[in-house]
Amino acid sequence: MILVLGTARAQDLLALPTQHHFWDPANKTLFATHAALEALDFGITHYNLSQGGREIDPLAKGLCESGTAGQLVFFGGRMAGVMAVSYLLHKTHHHKLERVFPLYASGDSAYGVVYSFVHR
Numbered sequence: 001m002i003l004v005l006g007t008a009r010a011q012d013l014l015a016l017p018t019q020h021h022f023w024d025p026a027n028k029t030l031f032a033t034h035a036a037l038e039a040l041d042f043g044i045t046h047y048n049l050s051q052g053g054r055e056i057d058p059l060a061k062g063l064c065e066s067g068t069a070g071q072l073v074f075f076g077g078r079m080a081g082v083m084a085v086s087y088l089l090h091k092t093h094h095h096k097l098e099r100v101f102p103l104y105a106s107g108d109s110a111y112g113v114v115y116s117f118v119h120r
Helices: 002-008 008-015 025-050 068-091 095-118
Strands: none
Touching: 008 095, 025 095, 068 095
């Protein structure tokens, strides 16, 4: 359902105005989709690690294997980072990149979710 909501607004990405508010409907949809994928990634990663699994992402390994608090810092930091980079791109008038970056990050999170479900 979440991915459907994200793709249903894809037409908004093609018709970008030269000026727009950062919190317009397209960005709200992109960030909500990314947040949902991050939450799902957090949940399945937390479950897998609690069952003896291991983190394979070298950037996440230290935080994710240190417990729930580390996992919250990592996944929350990823979400905040995506929003910060997108806002920076917005402020520097790179509006297409502002939209593409959360899409890329959502794809990365979706890959993590699928990988974690397959390797439970």
